[in-house]
Amino acid sequence: MKSALLVVLTALLFRLILAAFSGLGIDESYMVAASSHFAASYFDHPLASWWLELGARHLFGSAAPIVVRLPFVLLSGVASWLLYLVTARLYGVKAAFWAVLAYSLSPVFSLAFGSWVLPDGPLNTALLAVLYALIRALGLPEGKPAPRWWLAAGLFAGLAMLSKYSAALVLVGAALGVLLDKVGRRELARPWPWLGVMLALALFAPVVVWNAQHHWASFGYQGGRAEGVRIRPLMPLSIWGGEALFVLPWLWAPMVWLLVRAFLAGATARVSWLLGWAAIIPVLLFAVVGFWSSTHILFHWAAPGYLMLFPLLGDWATRRSVRMLRIVAVITGGLLVAASLIIVALVQFGLPPLLAHSFKPGKSPMLQAVDWTSIGPALPPGIDAIAAQRWFDAGKIGYALRRDGIKLPVTVFGPEPHQFAFTTPPASLLGKDVLIIAMPGALMQTYERFAPDFASLKPGPVLPVLDHGQMLLAIPTFIGADMKKAPQA
Incomplete structure (x- = not known):
C-alpha cells in the first residue's frame, strides 16, 4: 500500500506542475470561456466538468490555469486510489500496485485526463467508483453479495452520466456482464439494483430536462457524430493504433489480449467476465463506427473501456519478471516526466529562436x-x-x-x-x-x-x-x- 501511495502522490506532484505552468489547450480554454453560470447541462457535455471549473473560479476568484485545473488534478488522485481499491479487492495488493503504476504512466489517463479541464477526469473517477460499488454488491471475487452497495453503484453511475454521455457505454456493458452472470441474475430479482437504477436516472434527469428545453441540442450534437457514410476498411486498425499510442503500446497490447482472454474464459471466471463486458463496447464501438462513418473519431473516446482493463493488467503483471517490469516502468516514467518538463519549459521560456522562426505566422504549435x-x-x-x-x-x-x-x-x-x-x-x-x-x-x-x-x-x-x-x-x-x-x- 505504501508503494502505491507513493506512486499516486508522485504522479499528483507532476500533474500539479504541468497544470500550474502550462497554458490551457483549445478545449480547456473553450470550456472556461463559454461557461458563465451553473446550469443543469451544457451543449457539449453534461454538467460535472463545467461545475468543477466554475466552482474553482468562484472559490478562488481567479481563472488561472492551476485554479481551473485543480479539481481535475485532485480527482485524478481519487481515481488512482479507487483503482487501487478495486484491484486489491479482486486480485491482491501486488496487482493493485502494478495497476496504479500503469495508470499513472499512461499519458492519456495520467496527464491529459489527470490535469486538464476535460469531462474525462470526472468520468474516470465516477466509473471506477461504480466498479468498486458493483464488485461489493456482487460479492466479488468470492464474498457474499452486499445488496445495499447497489445504491452506491446507482449514485456513482448517475455521477458518471453527469460527466460524459459515453459513460453509458461502460454502464451498459457492465449491466450485460451482470445479466449474464448467474449470481448477478439472482441479485437482479431483488429491489436493490432497481433502486440504484432509479437513483442514477434521477441524478441524470436535469440533463434530460435541459435538453428538452433547448431543442435536444446536446443529444442531437453527440448523437450526430456517427452520421455520414464513407466506407474505410482500414480505419478500425488506424483507430486502434491511435488508441494504443494514447494509452501506450506496451500497455495497450496486453490489455487487448487480456480482454480477449476474458471472453474466452466465459462467465465462470466472474471477475474477468464483468471487467471484459464493462470494457468491450467502447473498445469496439468507435472502431466499427470508423469503418463506415465519415466522422473523425478521436482516439480518447474509447478510453473508458481501457480504464476497466487496468485491474486485469495489474494481475497479469504479477506473473511477469519484476526486473523487466521495473526497467519498463523507469524508462516510461522518465519519458513521461521529460515530456512534461519540456512542455513546461517551452511555455515558460518560449521556443528557441531558431525553431520559433521556422514556423509561419499562425502555424506555430x-x-x-x-x-x-x-x-x-x-x-x-x-x-x-x-x-x-x-x-x-x-x-x-x-x-x-x-x-x-x-x-x-x-x-x-x-x-x-x-x-x-x-x-x-x-x-x-x-x-x-x-x-x-x-x-x-x-x-x-x-x-x-x-x-x-x-x-x-x-x-x-x-x-x-x-x-x-x-x-x-x-x-x-x-x-x-x-x-x-x-x-x-
Missing part, C-alpha cells in the same frame, strides 16, 4: 500551448462584445479575457457556436458595438458577410498573440457599430 493574454491591451475602447467565427478561436480569446478579468461577452458568428450560442446568443447583442474577429478567411469576405448586419462596419485594431515577444499570430478585426440583426450561421 505554441498557439495551442500558451494563453492569448497579449490581446487584452490591444482591444479598442467602447466595444460591448467580441465575436469570433469559430468556437475554438472564441475559446482562446474568451479565456484570455476571463483570465485578465476583462468582462466582455464573447460569442460566435458562425455555423458551430457550441456553448457560446447559449452563453451569449448573437441575438442578445442587438444594438451593441461588436468587435468581429476576421479569421478565418480574407478581410473582404468577412466585411461582405457582416456589413449588412450593422449600421456601420470599419476596420479595427490588429490583435497580437505573442509568446515571449515572438509574434505567433496577428488577428485582424472589424468594429461593427449598432448591430441591426443577428448574423446568419
